Amino acid sequence: MSNNISIDQPVIEPADFDKPRRPKQVLFKMLNQWLAETAARVTESWMSVCTHRIQLGAQSIEIVGDESARKSLPEEGYAIAISIGPEESTGFLCVEKTQLWMLLADLLDLNPDALPHDRSPTQTERSMLEILIEMYVSGLAAAWPGRGDLTCRFEELIERPHRKRISTAHSTWIKGTQTVTSRFGISEIFWLFPNSPIEEIVEDSVDSGTSSGSFTAGSLVHITEQIPFVVTVELGELSLSMTEITDLNIGDILLLDQSVHQPLSARIQGQNKWKGRPVRRGHQLAFQVSEVVSTPARSDILPLGQTD
Known part of the structure; x- marks a missing residue:
């Protein structure tokens, strides 16, 4: 008696040496x-329209298989269908039902105890939620790290996606998890974006900024424009002796x-760039620019030690 054991042969994709795939580090970095x-x-x-503080944060990026993507769809939540890129590939932003009610409560300043978790939103409530969804999709498009905005469009709000046969005809998916911190605590939402179309967009984005392995002038300008600078707004200065410093206590002024009538200065790397005044935006302190400080031309800068 013989036992027949069937072993699936691995699928080996042919290598394209004319257009080699870039390392996965490039994909994950972007x-x-x-x-x-x-x-x-x-x-x-969201802070511009919500009545309570809410903050999103990036948590993780991972590549998951089709079966794992299906199982991660929320059973009692929603999948927000979004078309992405020039090919309009469909991806999903997945949220639990309670999270949508929390967003609606922060939008309308509702009492948390009055949230109707046991029912679906009315058409009016869905319309208001779609305002926040459109804001998310706009932020998603504008945040694309490649050249220009990525085309993203809100398609539909799908209730209980786990029970519906949503097409996930892709072998692998990008699962990007974000945290949502609000007065209700910390929760998670996540992307499910098809991996292959996004990877192709990344390839095209990187290739458009390079030529024969070197950066073009345009790509260097683009990279330079993305370099972050720390802007420091100075409230003022004072001098204290060591005794005064050690004697400082809570409540001291x-x-x-x-x-209070003078404008504040905003600096970059120690150089004055703007003058303005402190203002408030929602729950955050902000700085409103009232004057741009002109930078002297190179011919106006004297060498060290030289005077007029």
Whole structure:
């Protein structure tokens, strides 16, 4: 008696030496940047309309298989269908039902105890939720780390996607997880974007900025424009002796050299760039620019030690 054992042969894709695939590190670097920038942009957008503080944060990027993608669809939640890229590939932003009610509560300043978790949103409530969804999709498009915005469009809000036969005809998916911190606590939402179309967009984005392995002038300008700079807004200065410093305690007031009628200065790397005044945006302190400080031309800069 013989036992027949069937072993599936691995599928070996032919190598394309004319267009080799870039290392996965390039893909993950851009995806992580996209996830983080989307969180920052959506936080700013949602805070402009919500009555309570809400903040999104980037948590993780991973590549999952089709079966894992299907199982991760929320059973009692929603899948927000989004068309992505020039080929309009469909991806999903997945949220639990309670998370949508929390967003609606922060949008309308509702009492948390009055949230109707046991029913679906009415048409009016769905319309209001779609305002926040459109804001998210706009932030997703603008946050794309490649050249220009990525085409993204909100398609539909799908209730209980786990029970519906949503097409996931892709072998692998990009699962990007973000945290949502609000007055209700910390929860998670996540992307399910088809891997192959996104990887092709990344390839095209990287290839458009390089030529024969070297950067073009345009790509260098683009990279330079993405370099972050720390902007410091100075409230004022004062001098204290060591005794005064050690004696400082909670409730003590420090008198600064800045008059309340004088504009504040905003600096980059120690150089004055703008003058303005402090303002408030939602729950955050902000700085409104009232004057741009002109930078002296190179001919106006004297060598060290030289005077007029």
